[in-house]
Amino acid sequence: xxxxxxxxKRYRTGDEALKGVSFSVPAxxxxxLIGPSGAGKSTLIRCVNRLVEPTDGNVFLNxxxxxxxxxxDLKRARRRIGMIFQEFALVERLSxxxxxxxxxxxxxxxxxxxxxxxxxxxxxxxxxxxERVGLSDHADxxxxxxxxxxxxxxxxxxxxxxxxxxxxxxxxxxxxDPKTSRQIMRLITEICRERNLPTIINxxxxxxxxxxxxxxxxxxxGELVFDGPPSELTESVLTRIYGEEDWTTMRGxxxxxxxxxxxxxxxxAPAELV
Amino acid sequence: xxxxxxxxxxPVWMHRTPKTRLLMWVGWLxxxxxxxxxxxxxxxxxxxxxxxxxxxxxxxxxSRMFPPKLDxxxxxxxxxxxxxxxxxLGTLLAIVMAVPVAFLAARNTTPSIRFVRPVAxxxxxxxxxxxxLIWGLLLVAVIGPGxxxxxxxxxxxxxxxxxxxxxxxxxEIDETQIEAINATGASAMQRLDxxxxxxxxxxxxxxxxxxxxxxxxxxxxxxxxxxxxxxLKLQASINVLAWGQVTTIFxxxxxxxxxxxxxxxxxxxxxx
Amino acid sequence: MTVENASAAPxxxxxxxxxxxxxxxxxxxxxxxxYLALAVSTVPVNWARVWEGLxxxxxxxxxxxxxxxxxxxxxxxxxMQESLTMTVTxxxxxxxxxxxxxxxxxxxxxxxxxxxxxxxxxxISRSFQEIIIAILFVAMFGFxxxxxxxxxxxxxxxxxxKLLAEDIEDIDESQTEAIGAxxxxxxxxxxxxxxxxxxxxxxxxxxxxxxxxxxxxxxxxIVGAGGIGAxxxxxxxxxxxxxxxxxxIVIILIVMVAEYSSGYVRxxxx
Numbered sequence: 001x002x003x004x005x006x007x008x009k010r011y012r013t014g015d016e017a018l019k020g021v022s023f024s025v026p027a028x029x030x031x032x033l034i035g036p037s038g039a040g041k042s043t044l045i046r047c048v049n050r051l052v053e054p055t056d057g058n059v060f061l062n063x064x065x066x067x068x069x070x071x072x073d074l075k076r077a078r079r080r081i082g083m084i085f086q087e088f089a090l091v092e093r094l095s096x097x098x099x100x101x102x103x104x105x106x107x108x109x110x111x112x113x114x115x116x117x118x119x120x121x122x123x124x125x126x127x128x129x130x131e132r133v134g135l136s137d138h139a140d141x142x143x144x145x146x147x148x149x150x151x152x153x154x155x156x157x158x159x160x161x162x163x164x165x166x167x168x169x170x171x172x173x174x175x176x177d178p179k180t181s182r183q184i185m186r187l188i189t190e191i192c193r194e195r196n197l198p199t200i201i202n203x204x205x206x207x208x209x210x211x212x213x214x215x216x217x218x219x220x221x222g223e224l225v226f227d228g229p230p231s232e233l234t235e236s237v238l239t240r241i242y243g244e245e246d247w248t249t250m251r252g253x254x255x256x257x258x259x260x261x262x263x264x265x266x267x268x269a270p271a272e273l274v
Numbered sequence: 275x276x277x278x279x280x281x282x283x284x285p286v287w288m289h290r291t292p293k294t295r296l297l298m299w300v301g302w303l304x305x306x307x308x309x310x311x312x313x314x315x316x317x318x319x320x321x322x323x324x325x326x327x328x329x330x331x332x333x334x335x336x337s338r339m340f341p342p343k344l345d346x347x348x349x350x351x352x353x354x355x356x357x358x359x360x361x362x363l364g365t366l367l368a369i370v371m372a373v374p375v376a377f378l379a380a381r382n383t384t385p386s387i388r389f390v391r392p393v394a395x396x397x398x399x400x401x402x403x404x405x406x407l408i409w410g411l412l413l414v415a416v417i418g419p420g421x422x423x424x425x426x427x428x429x430x431x432x433x434x435x436x437x438x439x440x441x442x443x444x445x446e447i448d449e450t451q452i453e454a455i456n457a458t459g460a461s462a463m464q465r466l467d468x469x470x471x472x473x474x475x476x477x478x479x480x481x482x483x484x485x486x487x488x489x490x491x492x493x494x495x496x497x498x499x500x501x502x503x504x505x506l507k508l509q510a511s512i513n514v515l516a517w518g519q520v521t522t523i524f525x526x527x528x529x530x531x532x533x534x535x536x537x538x539x540x541x542x543x544x545x546x
Numbered sequence: 547m548t549v550e551n552a553s554a555a556p557x558x559x560x561x562x563x564x565x566x567x568x569x570x571x572x573x574x575x576x577x578x579x580x581y582l583a584l585a586v587s588t589v590p591v592n593w594a595r596v597w598e599g600l601x602x603x604x605x606x607x608x609x610x611x612x613x614x615x616x617x618x619x620x621x622x623x624x625x626m627q628e629s630l631t632m633t634v635t636x637x638x639x640x641x642x643x644x645x646x647x648x649x650x651x652x653x654x655x656x657x658x659x660x661x662x663x664x665x666x667x668x669x670i671s672r673s674f675q676e677i678i679i680a681i682l683f684v685a686m687f688g689f690x691x692x693x694x695x696x697x698x699x700x701x702x703x704x705x706x707x708k709l710l711a712e713d714i715e716d717i718d719e720s721q722t723e724a725i726g727a728x729x730x731x732x733x734x735x736x737x738x739x740x741x742x743x744x745x746x747x748x749x750x751x752x753x754x755x756x757x758x759x760x761x762x763x764x765x766x767x768i769v770g771a772g773g774i775g776a777x778x779x780x781x782x783x784x785x786x787x788x789x790x791x792x793x794x795i796v797i798i799l800i801v802m803v804a805e806y807s808s809g810y811v812r813x814x815x816x
Contacts, residue, residue: 051453078459089454093472097559102468106459113464116561123559140562155454162458309638316631316691324688331686359585403801404794405765407677408778412790415782416606417599422591495677499768512681528673 001026002048002166002198007057009043017043019222020057025166028196030189032209032230035219036242041202044219045168048200049081050074061166079106082159084188086171088151092144096135096154099143100126103161122161129157133187149180156188160195167192167199173208181205185212206238335517342525343518350507350526356421357503357530360496361489364428369482372433376440383444383470394437401434406492410501424501428489435485443477444470480542487538494527504530602785609787610794618781618789625777626796628691629763632773636695637756640702645748647703648710649736655714655722664707671704680766691772698759698766705758709751710744717743746815753808760804764797 003024009017017040025031033041046052048059050066059066066077082103090099104122105113112118118126130136133153138146143154152172159167172188173181189212192199203209209216210230218226218233218241226237377383379394409427417423447470455469497505504523511519565571615622650656650664676697683693683700717740725739767775774793781790 049457051457075459075461078457081457083454083457085450085454087450089450091451091455091468091472092448093475094468095562098468098561102455102460103458105455105461105464105468110461110463110467114467118559120558123557126559127557139559158454158458168457305638309635312631312634315627316635316695320690320692321688325692328686335682335685355588359589362581363585363589399802400798403761403798405761407765407768408775408794411768411779411782412606415785416603418592418595420592421589422596425589491675495675498677498681508678508681512685524674524678527678531673 001060001062002200003058003060004048005058005060007044007047007059008055009040009047009052010055017222018047018054021219021222021224022057023217023224023227025198025200027198028193029215030192030199030201030213032213032216033200033202033219034204034206034209034216034241037204039219040222041219042170045083045170045200045202048166048168049078049083051083075106079162080165082162082164082167084152084155084159084167084169084172086174088148088155088175090143090151090154090158093142095140095142096130096146097126097139099154100129100157100161103158106162126157126161129160132160132191133157148176149184152176152180152184153187156184156191160191164197167197169199169201171202171204173203173205181208182211189213206233338515338517339521341518342521343516344522346519346522347526350504350523353497353502353504353507354526354530356424357493357505358490360421360424360428360493360501360503361486361534364425364493365432365482365486365489367425367429368432368436368485371429372436372440375433375437376444379437379441380444382447382449394441398434398437398441401430401432402438403434404431406431406489406496407499410496410499414500419500419502421502424493424496424503427496427501428493431492432485432489435488436481439481440474440478443474443481447473476545479545483538483541487534490534491531494530602787606787606791609789610791612788613792613795614786614788615792618777618786618792621777621780622774622789622793622796625767625774625793628694629760629767629773629775632691632694632698632763633756633760636698637702637752637759639695640699640706640755640759641752643699644703644706644710648707649714649740651707651711652714653711654717654719655732655736655740664711668704668708668711671700672708676701676762676766677769680771681769684770689770689772694763694766694771694773697771698762701762702755702759705755706748706751710748713744713747714740749815750808750812753811757801757804757808761797761801 001024005022007018007021011017021040021044023031033044035041043052047054048066050069054067057067061077061080064077066074069077091102094102098116101116101118101122104118108118108122127136127139130139133156135150135153135157138150143151146154152175155172167188169188173184176184185208188199188201191197201209201213203213210233213230216226216228216230216233217224218237220241225240226233375394375397378385378390379398381387381391384391384394406427409430410424413423413427413430417426451473452465452469455465460468493503493505495505495508497503497507498509500506504527508520508523511517511523563571565574647664647667650660651668653661656664679700680693680697683696687693687696721743722735722739725735730738763773764775764778767773767777768779770776774797778790778793781787781793
């Protein structure tokens with residue numbers, strides 16, 4: 001059970017990303033968070049595990065108030081919150097298995113993690129998870145040798161390796177093609193229901209969200225403007241969230257590839273060594 | 275490119291405006307004047323008789339350098355071994371000191387941008403500004419001549435080089451990978467081990483091997499100031515004007531440098 | 547939660563070693579260890595001498611922290627003057643000579659015999675350290691900054707020509723083709739298609755070399771080729787560590803200023 005109360009975030013630049021957001025997610029419910037770019041979706045889920053420090057408000061995970069925790073307690077709280085990222089955020093040069101096991105970092109000592117001697121229970125769980133996401137044969141491959149869909153599966157396995165009580169998912173399909181996107185969304189929602197996990201998915205693809213989630217939150221300019229089942233997401237609601245647009249054509253566009261997102265993946269060449 | 279109207283009304287295209295043309299001229303003139311001035315100052319004590327005599331001197335030295343005295347090679351194995359050790363041990367010592375400096379200097383890992391980072395940057399600049407030979411000169415005066423002084427000299431010079439390139443690599447890492455490791459509840463040391471180290475490892479290995487290659491070159495001449503290795507023999511041979519031996523030493527240096535360059539290129543290639 | 551128990555027997559996982567073959571791996575480790583042991587054991591360290599030296603080292607550190615600029619100011623000034631003039635003249639002459647050699651050493655525009663000759667010059671110039679060339683030039687031209695000037699010019703040629711040639715080889719071929727297609731001759735191709743493409747980098751490299759030449763000018767004085775190195779050498783020989791500290795501080799400052807300003811100019815050029 002996740003409960004967010006009156007959450008506010010003002011950046012140092014003065015931008016107010018969140019203007020008092022409140023909602024709660026019961027166990028086993030998969031919530032889709034939609035809204036235009038810059039609405040504060042990414043800030044909102046990062047405030048939950050305090051990768052971004054909220055300015056005001058409370059976040060309760062079961063009975064624990066995460067916003068009140070000190071550094072050490074925050075680390076222990078983060079172990080209970082799994083996170084899956086837009087561009088996978090795997091450690092590219094580590095093997096798939098090391099990436100999955102990195103989900104246990106908060107539980108093992110530095111020495112255990114440094115020598116890569118994780119408890120056998122953790123290793124067993126990692127193998128089981130790799131099997132669940134369909135990557136049993138890839139355990140010792142390097143993460144950068146995998147395709148986008150496979151990498152996101154590793155990302156899912158890493159988050160589940162934490163034995164989370166809550167899943168935060170940031171644009172899981174934004175770097176994937178439409179078919180893989182559906183497969184990944186199906187996998188995520190299945191797993192969440194299997195494990196009875198409360199889950200928030202940031203997603204900008206409205207039709208995809210409607211197809212898979214139980215409930216939708218609409219965020220617009222830092223405020224919640226919609227909270228309800230996908231079936232109630234009518235065109236007038238979409239207009240309230242996104243502004244004026246011809247929604248019928250947008251639905252037709254759902255199978256198009258992701259526009260220009262891959263450009264962000266191309267890193268600049270390293271500075272020359274003269 | 276400015277386009278003007280001529281008096282007849284037809285457009286005239288010119289490469290540069292009169293103003294930029296004037297500026298270019300003044301710039302070039304200033305450069306030439308600076309050069310002439312520097313030349314005058316530099317050569318005011320030059321004895322032109324020696325300069326005119328140089329071709330004859332060159333021919334004389336050239337005739338003494340050939341044929342090279344190849345059996346002198348027997349005396350060079352020891353100094354060659356020392357030279358390689360100076361470069362290798364010096365590089366290893368430099369790594370030990372440069373890695374912490376690099377982490378203190380990188381914007382995203384330094385404990386304090388205001389206080390610690392400037393100190394680290396100052397260490398890097400001082401180490402880089404002073405050539406290994408000057409470090410050698412100082413260390414020979416301080417701890418006495420020999421291989422040990424050479425190792426320390428190479429290490430002190432290499433700290434700045436390795437730390438500078440390494441901290442630039444650290445500043446270029448992908449922050450989302452760090453964010454993901456943070457989100458698992460990892461400690462600072464685990465973040466270093468899982469988030470940062472894998473990302474900078476290739477750069478680190480490349481920089482190290484590159485510096486080792488440079489250090490082999492530098493350690494061949496460190497002996498000129500008494501810091502051990504082939505340079506000692508070079509100095510001794512020049513002092514007694516044994517040019518045949520000098521040629522042999524040059525050949526050894528050349529071959530060593532070529533081999534180290536090949537090794538370094540090979541290793542760096544296999545890392546990418 | 548049945549998936550968790552899917553695999554019955556516990557599967558051991560160990561990190562894949564960097565070198566897969568255990569024989570090669572352990573062979574390399576032992577070889578490295580043996581080399582290190584041999585290398586360290588053949589380094590003669592006279593600890594008594596080092597211990598004595600620590601005192602001197604401390605005095606040097608003090609000299610560096612409280613430098614003495616005044617007592618040898620005249621010598622420092624002359625040394626600096628020689629170093630700076632040597633740097634400027636050798637860089638200018640070096641650039642003037644390296645541009646034609648660099649063009650000649652570019653495979654895509656130079657005829658084969660010219661290419662071979664220019665590459666040969668570059669290889670010779672790059673093979674030896676500045677200090678070795680300085681020794682030879684001092685032997686031929688006598689002591690003083692003129693030998694230093696020749697040394698630095700010679701070294702500049704190897705550095706600049708090589709990088710310039712590589713740049714020309716990397717240029718966008720379509721632009722040379724376009725100018726060639728308009729009926730332009732070889733000189734026009736160089737002037738219109740190649741010069742604009744490599745000019746910013748040539749300026750950048752020249753400034754970088756100016757910086758290197760200054761640093762080197764502080765070294766070649768040790769073998770008699772003039773410059774601040776000679777002054778520094780004398781100061782250290784006389785155990786005047788406070789003066790040596792002053793000279794080093796001046797060198798560091800000039801290098802910092804040169805690096806900062808050349809970075810600024812390079813940004814401005816591009």
